Structure formats: structure tokens, C-alpha cells
Amino acid sequence: MDQAKLAAALAAASSARRPAEGVHLLQDVPGGPDAVAAVDGGNALAIRCPSCRSLVLRPGAAVKSLEHTALALPSISRADGGAATPAPFVWSVADMMRFENIGFSKPLPGDSLGGDAGLQIERYLACADCDLGPLGCSGHLAAGGGAAKTLLIFGDRVAYEAART
Numbered sequence: 001m002d003q004a005k006l007a008a009a010l011a012a013a014s015s016a017r018r019p020a021e022g023v024h025l026l027q028d029v030p031g032g033p034d035a036v037a038a039v040d041g042g043n044a045l046a047i048r049c050p051s052c053r054s055l056v057l058r059p060g061a062a063v064k065s066l067e068h069t070a071l072a073l074p075s076i077s078r079a080d081g082g083a084a085t086p087a088p089f090v091w092s093v094a095d096m097m098r099f100e101n102i103g104f105s106k107p108l109p110g111d112s113l114g115g116d117a118g119l120q121i122e123r124y125l126a127c128a129d130c131d132l133g134p135l136g137c138s139g140h141l142a143a144g145g146g147a148a149k150t151l152l153i154f155g156d157r158v159a160y161e162a163a164r165t
């Protein structure tokens with residue numbers, strides 16, 4: 001799903017509670033999509049649910065990464081049949097305590113959520129308030145990752161709160 005379709009889907013999903021002034025989808029961020037990351041790779045802007053605007057991550061809580069961007073997460077919109085979409089980048093979150101609000105799916109025993117060559121997906125991440133998602137996923141590295149959990153938010157599935165001037 002391209003950004004235009006995502007924007008339309010999100011607008012439809014949030015018709016009752018439109019994003020506030022200063023909250024933007026990735027392609028609408030003032031200064032362009034690169035403005036979401038600081039020079040150290042951290043998120044420069046607060047990350048919010050694109051539908052209900054619930055705060056997901058405060059600035060600096062995650063690090064931009066180009067790994068695992070092709071993970072096959074279901075579409076955020078049901079309009080296109082749930083086709084998986086790759087992300088331009090992901091936000092890697094070091095541990096769950098970094099999140100302000102996030103919800104985890106509860107897969108049924110035996111469910112396979114997929115993965116890529118490096119990561120086995122164990123949970124989908126969704127908005128804790130309105131259940132919009134998947135906004136990202138969690139899982140464990142398939143090889144050499146030990147017990148460390150990987151938490152990813154897909155860069156084009158969340159909204160960004162522009163800094164107030």
C-alpha cells in the first residue's frame with residue numbers, strides 16, 4: 001500500500017478524531033521524511049498513533065534502522081485485503097519500558113506470524129488505546145541474538161508530532 005492509500009485509510013479510520021494540528025504522517029512531516037530522525041539516529045519527534053494520537057514514543061526513545069524493513073506485516077487497512085507492505089525504515093526500541101503506550105497481539109498457539117531471514121515475529125504491536133495496527137512487531141533474532149527481544153515500529157505506520165515553534 002502506498003502512502004496515499006495509507007493516508008486515505010487513516011483519514012477514514014479517524015474521521016471522528018482527526019489528527020491534531022502538528023501531527024503528521026511520514027510523508028507530510030515538515031522538513032521532509034528525513035526530519036523525523038536526529039543526527040544520532042534517534043527519533044527527533046514524538047511518535048503517536050495516526051488514528052487516536054495516543055503517545056507511543058517520546059523523542060529519543062527509539063533509533064532509526066534499515067534492518068528488517070521487508071518484514072511482512074499485514075496492512076494497517078482492511079481495504080486492500082491485508083496485503084503485507086514493506087517499510088522505508090523502522091524504529092528500533094531497546095526495551096518495552098521505552099514505550100509510553102503500546103499494545104501487543106496475543107497470537108494463538110501454533111500461529112506463525114512469519115519473519116525474515118534474521119527475525120522471527122512473535123507479536124504484532126498495535127495502538128494501546130484504539131487497537132490500530134500492526135504498527136510494528138516484536139520478536140527474537142533467529143540466530144546469534146540470544147534472549148534479547150527485538151521491538152520494531154514501522155516508520156510509515158505512525159504519526160509524528162512536529163516540534164512546536
Ligand SMILES: [Zn+2]
Nearest residue numbers: 049052127130
Ligand atoms: Zn490509537
